[in-house]
Amino acid sequence: MADAAPSQESCFVPDPAYTFLFADPLPDLCCVICKEAKLTVAEHGHTFPGDNGDSNAYLVACGHIFCRKCCNAWFATKTTCPVCRFDLRHKRCRHLIKSLKLSPWNILFGPQPLPAGGKVPDQCSYCRDVEERTAVVTLCKPVAKCYYGLKLEAERWGSEEDTRAMELAKRNLDRVTEAVLGLITCYSSTDEW
Numbered sequence: 001m002a003d004a005a006p007s008q009e010s011c012f013v014p015d016p017a018y019t020f021l022f023a024d025p026l027p028d029l030c031c032v033i034c035k036e037a038k039l040t041v042a043e044h045g046h047t048f049p050g051d052n053g054d055s056n057a058y059l060v061a062c063g064h065i066f067c068r069k070c071c072n073a074w075f076a077t078k079t080t081c082p083v084c085r086f087d088l089r090h091k092r093c094r095h096l097i098k099s100l101k102l103s104p105w106n107i108l109f110g111p112q113p114l115p116a117g118g119k120v121p122d123q124c125s126y127c128r129d130v131e132e133r134t135a136v137v138t139l140c141k142p143v144a145k146c147y148y149g150l151k152l153e154a155e156r157w158g159s160e161e162d163t164r165a166m167e168l169a170k171r172n173l174d175r176v177t178e179a180v181l182g183l184i185t186c187y188s189s190t191d192e193w
């Protein structure tokens with residue numbers, strides 16, 4: 001494929017695991033934007049923080065892949081895929097759906113392209129995080145306020161009844177906090193864009 005101009009479809013990778021991990025021989029793909037950079041996936045690319053690897057294949061949610069340089073340059077100013085024109089923004093917050101630097105790890109465990117059944121949440125992870133934090137504060141604040149009020153009373157009067165009320169309020173606060181944090185943990189998953 002080195003001499004021929006790559007077709008538009010050569011950068012469409014709806015199933016990255018098959019294309020990069022199981023295909024034999026590996027497809028000789030090159031970037032359709034610059035038409036020269038080879039699209040490679042490093043064996044140990046970007047698996048752990050601090051491991052930069054040298055993968056040069058960046059997958060976008062619609063299933064198209066581009067080289068790192070072109071991906072950065074294109075999406076610095078645009079929000080649609082250069083090949084299929086898919087709108088690459090989260091529906092609710094309108095932030096850009098981030099491209100995924102491909103590695104054997106995130107090909108298997110990361111988000112899949114939409115044609116392969118991948119899901120794009122309404123909001124980016126940053127906006128989801130902000131919303132979740134706000135929800136935690138909103139839900140926990142009244143319970144926390146009640147606890148601190150009773151704590152002051154107990155410290156001031158020191159009666160057994162006040163202490164018991166304070167301890168009950170503390171247990172409530174712990175329970176609410178734990179429940180809210182549990183909700184958040186079960187909602188965040190790595191297989192979403």
Ligand SMILES: [Zn+2]
Pocket residue numbers: 031032033034035036037066067068069070071
């Ligand atoms: Zn390129």
Ligand SMILES: [Zn+2]
Pocket residue numbers: 062063064081082083084085086
């Ligand atoms: Zn596309």
Ligand SMILES: [Zn+2]
Pocket residue numbers: 090093094095123124125126127128
């Ligand atoms: Zn966002």
